[in-house]
Amino acid sequence: MRSAAVVGTGLIGTSIALALRGRGVTTYLIDTDPEAARTAAELGAGIAERPRQPVELAVIAVPPQYVAAALREHQLADLAEDFTDAASVKELPQREAARTGCDLTRFVGGHPMGGREQSGPLAARDDLFHGRPWVLTPSPESRAQTLARAEELAGLCGARPVVMCQAEHDRAVALTSHAPHVVSSLLAGRLLHGEPSQLGLAGQGLADVTRLAGGSAELWTDILGSNAPAVADVLAEFTRDLHQVVDALRGLGSAREPEQRRAHADRLSTALVRGIQGRARIPARGTSTTAAPGLGPALATAPRGV
Amino acid sequence: MRSAAVVGTGLIGTSIALALRGRGVTTYLIDTDPEAARTAAELGAGIAERPRQPVELAVIAVPPQYVAAALREHQLADLAEDFTDAASVKELPQREAARTGCDLTRFVGGHPMGGREQSGPLAARDDLFHGRPWVLTPSPESRAQTLARAEELAGLCGARPVVMCQAEHDRAVALTSHAPHVVSSLLAGRLLHGEPSQLGLAGQGLADVTRLAGGSAELWTDILGSNAPAVADVLAEFTRDLHQVVDALRGLGSAREPEQRRAHADRLSTALVRGIQGRARIPARGTSTTAAPGLGPALATAPRGV
Numbered sequence: 001m002r003s004a005a006v007v008g009t010g011l012i013g014t015s016i017a018l019a020l021r022g023r024g025v026t027t028y029l030i031d032t033d034p035e036a037a038r039t040a041a042e043l044g045a046g047i048a049e050r051p052r053q054p055v056e057l058a059v060i061a062v063p064p065q066y067v068a069a070a071l072r073e074h075q076l077a078d079l080a081e082d083f084t085d086a087a088s089v090k091e092l093p094q095r096e097a098a099r100t101g102c103d104l105t106r107f108v109g110g111h112p113m114g115g116r117e118q119s120g121p122l123a124a125r126d127d128l129f130h131g132r133p134w135v136l137t138p139s140p141e142s143r144a145q146t147l148a149r150a151e152e153l154a155g156l157c158g159a160r161p162v163v164m165c166q167a168e169h170d171r172a173v174a175l176t177s178h179a180p181h182v183v184s185s186l187l188a189g190r191l192l193h194g195e196p197s198q199l200g201l202a203g204q205g206l207a208d209v210t211r212l213a214g215g216s217a218e219l220w221t222d223i224l225g226s227n228a229p230a231v232a233d234v235l236a237e238f239t240r241d242l243h244q245v246v247d248a249l250r251g252l253g254s255a256r257e258p259e260q261r262r263a264h265a266d267r268l269s270t271a272l273v274r275g276i277q278g279r280a281r282i283p284a285r286g287t288s289t290t291a292a293p294g295l296g297p298a299l300a301t302a303p304r305g306v
Numbered sequence: 307m308r309s310a311a312v313v314g315t316g317l318i319g320t321s322i323a324l325a326l327r328g329r330g331v332t333t334y335l336i337d338t339d340p341e342a343a344r345t346a347a348e349l350g351a352g353i354a355e356r357p358r359q360p361v362e363l364a365v366i367a368v369p370p371q372y373v374a375a376a377l378r379e380h381q382l383a384d385l386a387e388d389f390t391d392a393a394s395v396k397e398l399p400q401r402e403a404a405r406t407g408c409d410l411t412r413f414v415g416g417h418p419m420g421g422r423e424q425s426g427p428l429a430a431r432d433d434l435f436h437g438r439p440w441v442l443t444p445s446p447e448s449r450a451q452t453l454a455r456a457e458e459l460a461g462l463c464g465a466r467p468v469v470m471c472q473a474e475h476d477r478a479v480a481l482t483s484h485a486p487h488v489v490s491s492l493l494a495g496r497l498l499h500g501e502p503s504q505l506g507l508a509g510q511g512l513a514d515v516t517r518l519a520g521g522s523a524e525l526w527t528d529i530l531g532s533n534a535p536a537v538a539d540v541l542a543e544f545t546r547d548l549h550q551v552v553d554a555l556r557g558l559g560s561a562r563e564p565e566q567r568r569a570h571a572d573r574l575s576t577a578l579v580r581g582i583q584g585r586a587r588i589p590a591r592g593t594s595t596t597a598a599p600g601l602g603p604a605l606a607t608a609p610r611g612v
Contacts, residue, residue, distance in 0.1 A: 113507055133507055162506070172504035180493055180515045185581030186547045187489050190481065190540065192584045198478035200468065201419050201439055202588045208514045209486045210588065213581035221575040225558045225567075232555035234496065235548060241492045242545050249538035252531045261531075269527040275491030275519035278498045282508045282516065 001025050001152050003055035005079055007070055009040035011116060012086050013061030014124035017045035019157040022126050028055060030079075040121040054078050057149045059110075060085040063219055064226035068096035075103050082146040084110040084153065088173060089226040090137045090166040104141035108150045109166060111135040111173075112159055117214045127158065134159035137166045174230035181212045181220060182235060188213035245271050307331050307458050309361035311385055313376055315346035317422060318392050319367030320430035323351035325463040328432050334361060336385075346427040360384050363455045365416075366391040369525055370532035374402035381409050388452040390416040390459065394479060395532040396443045396472040410447035414456045415472060417441040417479075418465055423520045433464065440465035443472045480536035487518045487526060488541060494519035551577050 004020050005028040006013045013031075017040060020027045027046030031037040034048070041048035058080035060070045064087040071083055071093075083106055087093055090109045098104060114129040134154035138147045147163075154161040164172070188210040191199060224231055244267065251264035310326050311334040312319045319337075323346060326333045333352030337343040340354070347354035364386035366376045370393040377389055377399075389412055393399055396415045404410060420435040440460035444453045453469075460467040470478070494516035497505060530537055550573065557570035 113509055115509070115511075132509070135507065164503070168503070169507075172500070172507050175496065175500050175504055176508040176512050179496070180512050182548075182551055182577075183489060183493055184515050185578050186544060186551065187486055188582070188584035189547060189577060189580035190485070190544055190584060191587050192580060193543070194478070194481050194587070196587075197470070197474070198481055199587050200589060201441065201475075201478050202482040203419055203421070203438070205421075205518045206482050206486050207588055208517045209490050210581070210585045211514045212511045213578075213585045215578075217575050217578035217582060220578050221571055224555065224574060225571050228555040228559040232552050232559065235552050235555070237499070238492060238496055239545060239548050239552065241495060242488075242541060242548070245488055245492065246538050246541050246545065249530065249534040249541070253534040253538065265527055265531050268530060269523050271488075271495060272491050272519075272521075272523035272526050274495035274498060275516070276494070276523060278494035278496065279516045279519045281497050281500070281502075281505050282513055283506060 001056050001149065001156065003051065004028070004153070005030060005051060005055045005058040005074075006040075006046070006061055007031070007058060007074055007079075008061035009036045009045065009121050010061065011119045011121070011123045012112065012114075012128075013059065014040040014043065014045050014121040015114075015126065015128035016059055016061060016086065016112070016153070016157055018043065018124055018126035019129070020153075021046055023156045025156065026055075030074075036121055040124070043121060043124065045121070045124065050077075050079070055080045057082045057084065057153060059083075059153065060087075063087065063222045064089045064093055065222050067093035068100050068102065071097055071107060072100050072102045075106065081106065082149045083107045084136075084146070084150040086110055086112055087226075088177070088223045090135070090169045092226045094137070094139060094166055104139055105143045106146055107139075108142045108146045109137040109139075110150050110154070111137075111169065112154070112157065114159075117211070119216050119219065129154075130158035132159050133162045135162050135164050135169050137164055137169055139166070170227050171230050174227055174234050178224055178227055178231045179234035179238065181215065182224065182231065183238065184210050184212035185220075241271065307362050307455065307462065309357065310334070310459070311336060311357060311361045311364040311380075312346075312352070312367055313337070313364060313380055313385075314367035314392075315342045315351065315427050316367065317425045317427070317429045318418065318434075319365065320346040320349065320351050320427040321420075321432065321434040322365055322367060322392065322418070322459070322463060324349065324430055324432035325435070326459075327352055329462045331462065332361075336380075342427055346430070349427060349430065351427070351430070356383075356385070361386045363388050363390065363459060365389075365459065366393075369393065369528045370395045370399055371528050373399035374406050374408065377403055377413060378406050378408045381412065387412065388455045389413045390442075390452070390456040392416055392418055393532075394483070394529045396441070396475045398532045400443070400445060400472055410445055411449045412452055413445075414448045414452045415443040415445075416456050416460070417443075417475065418460070418463065420465070423517070425522050425525065435460075436464035438465050439468045441468050441470050441475050443470055443475055445472070476533050477536050480533055480540050484530055484533055484537045485540035485544065487521065488530065488537065489544065490516050490518035491526075547577065 037048040151161040248267040343354040457467045554573040
């Protein structure tokens with residue numbers, strides 16, 4: 001790839017542009033906020049201008065709800081031969097792109113699985129996607145060249161392209177990213193009900209479990225809202241698990257007979273053991289295979305230490 | 307303090323003993339598993355024997371359900387002049403100690419607020435409690451000398467003594483430690499329902515939010531069961547918050563009118579903003595004041611970066 005454009009020079013767009021520049025790709029930076037594009041250019045991420053001729057690939061790196069409109073605008077303006085995006089949700093933007101008359105043959109959805117809590121170009125890093133999966137969700141309309149260029153983009157950023165269907169992607173991130181974000185936020189929100197003397201006892205564990213809650217509320221309202229049914233499904237199941245534990249705890253608080261206590265304790269213990277087993281299924285960073293859907297072997301690794 | 311005994315040479319007991327030895331206190335190590343006591347002694351944590359004469363202070367460092375029995379046994383055997391413990395729950399062990407006829411004048415409950423996921427003497431560190439709060443929960447029966455010695459113990463371990471009443475402590479840790487542990491475990495348990503290809507997309511955020519889930523199921527069943535009503539109360543409130551978010555997400559998934567969508571998105575956004583605000587209330591590590599209940603000023607600090 002010799003030329004590319006990045007539309008949206010926030011954390012993700014600027015990180016992609018920095019990686020492309022590092023690999024010698026002529027990269028144009030476009031943002032509705034010209035100041036953001038200039039900042040990214042000053043960081044060495046590329047040229048804060050529109051290209052005079054269509055580039056090979058444009059990356060639409062804007063929040064999910066703006067993807068379809070930006071795609072349509074820049075396809076009409078002939079910004080690039082092919083297009084991809086970088087949003088955390090894939091089904092809804094694709095549907096909107098179809099509805100608003102985008103050229104779907106020249107578009108393949110993408111989601112680089114990397115990020116930080118900070119946002120904006122100043123938080124960007126050229127290695128943000130190193131060793132991470134980069135999901136690509138071609139539609140039946142997508143032409144082969146667009147997919148090939150999107151795969152090349154992932155490789156240039158040091159990531160590992162993984163082809164999935166859109167709905168499968170959205171269910172996967174609902175489980176591994178979106179529902180955990182909600183849980184982390186609600187747990188952190190509970191702390192508003194604590195006394196300062198109670199919060200003084202907080203340790204590293206609480207800081208870890210609420211770390212995701214630090215993300216931008218505006219961006220996450222968009223992400224969660226764009227994947228609402230899948231996230232609601234995971235959270236509804238989680239709520240059922242929670243009810244059972246609350247029930248076991250209430251039982252432990254009131255049971256008088258040792259056998260009753262033991263039965264409630266067993267339910268509690270089972271839930272905790274399932275947590276240990278579930279945690280062991282998280283692949284250790286950087287160990288995944290290069291094959292697309294068959295990520296099997298790496299998933300058997302033990303959980304990391306503290 | 308010149309002499310001490312640690313009963314229970316797991317992670318917490320051995321870490322306390324290592325700190326005491328480092329400050330020149332003659333420390334005796336006792337465990338129902340003699341191998342654990344010998345291991346701790348080999349690590350330099352003290353002498354794996356019973357003292358010939360009563361030591362000044364004995365620390366009962368066993369899981370909550372065993373505290374009262376161990377206290378009674380070692381008070382009857384005249385192990386020490388004064389006693390404290392290190393369990394994560396304070397009200398129930400105190401009640402059991404009263405019921406089983408322990409000498410409450412010579413006991414002050416304690417909870418050093420430090421830990422790791424690993425357990426056992428080999429995971430111990432002499433700086434595990436450096437800069438951390440060490441809660442002390444004297445009862446009306448406790449004599450002044452016992453409290454003074456427990457405070458000295460905390461200081462020798464580099465921790466900051468914080469005096470609280472037992473119920474207040476138990477409510478505080480339900481909010482800041484026990485409920486978060488359950489939430490982390492149940493979220494990790496949800497991953498057992500994911501396909502390997504879904505889990506392949508997991509990132510650092512999921513690893514962080516499920517880190518607590520790696521703790522010992524046996525120990526945590528005891529801790530949670532010993533503080534069951536307070537933990538159930540926090541989780542019941544959390545469940546209500548969760549229902550509201552699921553409801554907003556279902557609404558977003560089905561609403562057709564922009565105004566309806568906006569109302570649901572606003573509810574979602576409010577929950578996320580509350581998470582950001584709640585997270586900002588977690589004191590940054592090592593910044594808390596030395597005053598006991600007035601931990602005010604340090605709590606206004608901003609949340610840590612990633």
